[in-house]
Amino acid sequence: MKRLLLIGLALAITTGTSWADGDAAKGEQTAKQCLACHSVTDTANKVGPSLLGIVGRKPGAAEGYAYSDPFKAYAAAAGAWDDATLDAWLKDPRAMVKGTKMTFAGIKDDAVRADLIAYLKTKN
Numbered sequence: 001m002k003r004l005l006l007i008g009l010a011l012a013i014t015t016g017t018s019w020a021d022g023d024a025a026k027g028e029q030t031a032k033q034c035l036a037c038h039s040v041t042d043t044a045n046k047v048g049p050s051l052l053g054i055v056g057r058k059p060g061a062a063e064g065y066a067y068s069d070p071f072k073a074y075a076a077a078a079g080a081w082d083d084a085t086l087d088a089w090l091k092d093p094r095a096m097v098k099g100t101k102m103t104f105a106g107i108k109d110d111a112v113r114a115d116l117i118a119y120l121k122t123k124n
């Protein structure tokens with residue numbers, strides 16, 4: 001009985017940390033790479049636009065920020081940022097929007113991106 005309970009617990013823990021829901025605490029570490037260019041805690045723009053409330057926000061919507069023309073063209077046709085679009089953007093921004101002025105190579109590791117997106121969701 002005890003053994004079965006343990007197996008059940010182990011399963012619950014593994015499914016709880018599946019790929020789709022990242023670990024926001026780990027994501028906070030990764031987000032340090034973004035802070036040189038982005039604020040995540042207030043609406044101030046830096047080299048890049050504020051990312052406060054980015055998940056669920058329309059692309060290109062940070063007030064007072066001068067987006068590049070290629071990014072504006074992307075934003076005009078795009079829906080709100082969600083897991084899938086943020087994942088593609090953070091994997092390779094310049095592949096998703098050719099000519100973007102976000103000079104960031106991207107994060108190749110799927111789990112690292114999932115953690116980062118989980119963290120960004122806490123910034124609303």
Ligand code: HEC
Nearest residue numbers: 033034037047048049059060061067068071100101102104
């Ligand atoms: C070297 C500076 C720099 C770094 C580092 C950087 N970004 Fe950016 N980011 C930018 C710039 C500049 C833009 C505006 C892109 C444009 O207008 O073409 C941008 C745009 C964005 C956007 C679109 C915002 C909107 O309003 O739609 C998101 C999302 C984003 N960055 C997320 C991130 C995340 C998350 C990281 C960290 C992994 C990161 N960026 C790292 C400079 C940077």
